[in-house]
Amino acid sequence: xxxxxxxxxxxxxxxxxxxxxxxxSARLSDVARAAGxxxxxxxxxxxxxxxxLPATRSRIQDAAAxxxxxxxxxARALASRRSRTIGAVVPTLDNxxxxxxxxxxxxxxxxxxxxxxxxxxxxxxxxxxxxxxALVERGVDGIVLVGLDHxxxxxxxxxxxxxxxxxxxxxxxxxxxYSLGFSNRLAAAHVAQHLLELGHREFxxxxxxxxxxxxxxxRVAGVREALAAHGLELPSRRVLEIAFGISAARAAFGRLLxxxxxxxxxxxxxxxxxxxxxxxxxxxxxAVPRQLSVTGFDDIELAGEFSPxxxxxHLPVADIGRIAAExxxxxxxxxxxxxxxxxxxxxxxxxxxAPPG
Amino acid sequence: xxxxxxxxxxxxxxxxxxxxxxxxSARLSDVARAAGxxxxxxxxxxxxxxxxLPATRSRIQDAAAxxxxxxxxxARALASRRSRTIGAVVPTLDNxxxxxxxxxxxxxxxxxxxxxxxxxxxxxxxxxxxxxxALVERGVDGIVLVGLDHxxxxxxxxxxxxxxxxxxxxxxxxxxxYSLGFSNRLAAAHVAQHLLELGHREFxxxxxxxxxxxxxxxRVAGVREALAAHGLELPSRRVLEIAFGISAARAAFGRLLxxxxxxxxxxxxxxxxxxxxxxxxxxxxxAVPRQLSVTGFDDIELAGEFSPxxxxxHLPVADIGRIAAExxxxxxxxxxxxxxxxxxxxxxxxxxxAPPG
DNA sequence: GCTCAGGATGAAAGCGCTTTCATGGAGGGT
DNA sequence: ACCCTCCATGAAAGCGCTTTCATCCTGAGC
Numbered sequence: 186x187x188x189x190x191x192x193x194x195x196x197x198x199x200x201x202x203x204x205x206x207x208x209x210s211a212r213l214s215d216v217a218r219a220a221g222x223x224x225x226x227x228x229x230x231x232x233x234x235x236x237x238l239p240a241t242r243s244r245i246q247d248a249a250a251x252x253x254x255x256x257x258x259x260a261r262a263l264a265s266r267r268s269r270t271i272g273a274v275v276p277t278l279d280n281x282x283x284x285x286x287x288x289x290x291x292x293x294x295x296x297x298x299x300x301x302x303x304x305x306x307x308x309x310x311x312x313x314x315x316x317x318x319a320l321v322e323r324g325v326d327g328i329v330l331v332g333l334d335h336x337x338x339x340x341x342x343x344x345x346x347x348x349x350x351x352x353x354x355x356x357x358x359x360x361x362x363y364s365l366g367f368s369n370r371l372a373a374a375h376v377a378q379h380l381l382e383l384g385h386r387e388f389x390x391x392x393x394x395x396x397x398x399x400x401x402x403x404r405v406a407g408v409r410e411a412l413a414a415h416g417l418e419l420p421s422r423r424v425l426e427i428a429f430g431i432s433a434a435r436a437a438f439g440r441l442l443x444x445x446x447x448x449x450x451x452x453x454x455x456x457x458x459x460x461x462x463x464x465x466x467x468x469x470x471x472a473v474p475r476q477l478s479v480t481g482f483d484d485i486e487l488a489g490e491f492s493p494x495x496x497x498x499h500l501p502v503a504d505i506g507r508i509a510a511e512x513x514x515x516x517x518x519x520x521x522x523x524x525x526x527x528x529x530x531x532x533x534x535x536x537x538x539a540p541p542g
Numbered sequence: 543x544x545x546x547x548x549x550x551x552x553x554x555x556x557x558x559x560x561x562x563x564x565x566x567s568a569r570l571s572d573v574a575r576a577a578g579x580x581x582x583x584x585x586x587x588x589x590x591x592x593x594x595l596p597a598t599r600s601r602i603q604d605a606a607a608x609x610x611x612x613x614x615x616x617a618r619a620l621a622s623r624r625s626r627t628i629g630a631v632v633p634t635l636d637n638x639x640x641x642x643x644x645x646x647x648x649x650x651x652x653x654x655x656x657x658x659x660x661x662x663x664x665x666x667x668x669x670x671x672x673x674x675x676a677l678v679e680r681g682v683d684g685i686v687l688v689g690l691d692h693x694x695x696x697x698x699x700x701x702x703x704x705x706x707x708x709x710x711x712x713x714x715x716x717x718x719x720y721s722l723g724f725s726n727r728l729a730a731a732h733v734a735q736h737l738l739e740l741g742h743r744e745f746x747x748x749x750x751x752x753x754x755x756x757x758x759x760x761r762v763a764g765v766r767e768a769l770a771a772h773g774l775e776l777p778s779r780r781v782l783e784i785a786f787g788i789s790a791a792r793a794a795f796g797r798l799l800x801x802x803x804x805x806x807x808x809x810x811x812x813x814x815x816x817x818x819x820x821x822x823x824x825x826x827x828x829a830v831p832r833q834l835s836v837t838g839f840d841d842i843e844l845a846g847e848f849s850p851x852x853x854x855x856h857l858p859v860a861d862i863g864r865i866a867a868e869x870x871x872x873x874x875x876x877x878x879x880x881x882x883x884x885x886x887x888x889x890x891x892x893x894x895x896a897p898p899g
Numbered sequence: 900g901c902t903c904a905g906g907a908t909g910a911a912a913g914c915g916c917t918t919t920c921a922t923g924g925a926g927g928g929t
Numbered sequence: 930a931c932c933c934t935c936c937a938t939g940a941a942a943g944c945g946c947t948t949t950c951a952t953c954c955t956g957a958g959c
Binding site: 920929 | 932957
């Protein structure tokens with residue numbers, strides 16, 4: 186390569202914009218200049234086209250398209266005090282029901298031009314406060330939370346931020362807060378009632394962790410209530426609390442069997458736990474439902490496909506996300522929605538329950 | 543209640559700030575004033591405490607704590623040109639592997655003070671462009687995407703935005719883009735190789751949708767390659783492409799059986815599809831693995847617990863999210879990372895495969 | 900004791916947009 | 930023809946923060 190051409194190449198190279206700190210894409214002022222209008226008119230044409238003469242409007246829109254204009258969200262948020270983002274805080278996305286409802290939530294708000302910020306706290310209420318704080322800091326216009334159990338700091342933070350928030354997967358009976366869900370207690374009682382009607386009298390239960398988890402707690406309480414109405418009780422030694430997971434559930438169920446407890450009905454806090462129990466029962470040659478009836482909660486897809494198909498409570502998981510989105514959007518828009526929204530859930534009787542053998 | 547006290551009450555009531563447009567929590571200038579320092583010093587004390595005298599610093603930090611100061615993300619982003627948010631775009635969170643890796647990603651970046659924005663496109667490449675555009679507009683500092691198949695518009699947008707982005711769940715052999723994952727083709731070939739070694743010669747396959755999905759396509763290609771090396775082939779009529787879902791998989795497998803095709807090995811594009819096939823096989827009285835060998839891909843928790851336990855490719859799902867996070871954080875911080883990162887995956891042989899009966 | 904380096908702080912200029920508020924011109928009523 | 934209203938547009942003031950740049954003070958070096 187000769188000196189001249191070499192120099193030439195280098196000149197060319199240096200002409201390229203540096204990759205870092207490169208001038209970001211066109212700003213609104215560039216669009217305005219290109220269209221021959223003022224900044225304010227350009228802003229209006231894009232935000233509320235009705236405010237601008239059709240001719241002007243299309244000139245501006247053309248310019249924006251030509252320049253590949255992408256609005257600067259932070260600037261917009263700063264000036265307008267709305268970020269058009271919504272925060273969702275879930276225990277974990279590893280649980281398919283939270284993943285599915287979050288998916289539905291995201292899908293719905295995207296339709297209205299909103300973006301979802303997600304955080305998870307892995308069932309740690311103090312971690313949740315931090316997550317929410319991060320979301321508030323990002324200026325979310327609203328926050329969707331799971332359950333009713335939260336740190337007092339959480340409530341303080343939320344009150345101070347003065348943004349709408351909503352609890353899901355449970356309804357706040359006190360009507361103090363906005364909530365969307367169903368009564369975990371009643372639903373669980375419904376399951377127990379079904380088993381009672383089949384003739385079961387000896388129960389056991391596998392539950393998720395109940396500390397800091399009102400849903401799990403209410404489900405246990407619901408079963409106890411239903412039994413109590415029949416003069417029966419569910420002793421603590423027959424209620425196993427375990428962390429989430431199929432293999433953990435298998436192990437727990439195994440322990441329960443090994444402990445020598447006698448029972449004909451096993452109520453599980455959710456489908457995954459029930460599946461674990463079903464798997465362990467099969468491994469041990471326990472016939473379900475002949476020797477043992479098993480129930481779940483959630484009605485994940487597998488529940489209906491598994492053999493034996495699982496008797497469980499059907500939850501309209503996607504609806505929860507979607508309706509939460511709609512209630513949130515309405516409130517952000519200044520609308521009013523009922524303080525609490527009850528989602529219908531129902532028992533699906535399948536092959537895993539039958540009268541005691 | 544007397545007239546005086548009544549008036550008193552009302553005055554009190556009116557004194558409350560209105561719920562809407564209430565002055566948001568303390569601003570940095572409030573903190574600065576409370577601490578008796580300038581705005582800049584307050585900013586420094588919070589952003590980089592080392593720049594400020596210990597005494598001053600603690601006065602400022604105290605004031606911030608006392609006032610419950612929460613920084614205004616948009617203002618900060620506008621001034622600093624960094625939003626400390628990262629975007630993740632997945633096909634859908636309904637798929638547990640994406641939910642799990644997203645969870646790990648979120649968890650890791652939260653440790654560094656970053657917040658996750660998520661979007662999903664349900665396997666629609668044009669929808670993906672919109673989602674990414676929304677994220678760019680929100681000023682994310684980086685974007686994590688799934689797979690290698692994307693719209694040209696997507697690449698244009700990303701190039702223009704000049705922010706780091708990374709593809710996951712596959713490695714870009716051309717090394718043009720940053721990518722993190724493994725070779726879906728090799729992994730699938732590995733599965734086929736295992737079955738070939740067991741003595742299988744007649745294969746069938748159930749795959750996810752291959753259009754716009756390089757992972758699914760590569761898995762099919764990998765199986766074909768492995769067979770070809772043995773002079774065998776996998777005719778199209780034995781490759782069923784279906785949408786995601788256990789019941790869809792059951793139905794598809796049923797159709798395959800009804801079509802009269804004869805095969806001793808069924809390769810499935812992922813574990814959920816395999817589970818569907820296993821369930822249908824059980825329902826039809828087909829013994830696995832005696833009459834039919836079945837394989838999956840992903841190694842979800844259920845794969846190892848199910849009966850028969852599923853032979854599958856183990857993917858370190860959480861690692862993918864975590865490492866993607868770490869690579870992204872490094873790049874945002876100005877660091878360098880290898881263009882592509884290969885994640886080790888391996889075959890887990892369980893009870894669903896055996897020599898042909 | 901005087902100079903100069905260096906560190907702590909303050910002043911002020913934006914970041915890119917929205918949103919009053921002001922202005923000017925067109926159209927309607929009389 | 931005149932006045933008033935209404936509507937399209939423009940000018941300009943921030944939104945709350947970061948970040949130069951300038952300033953002041955302290956202390957080391959001679």
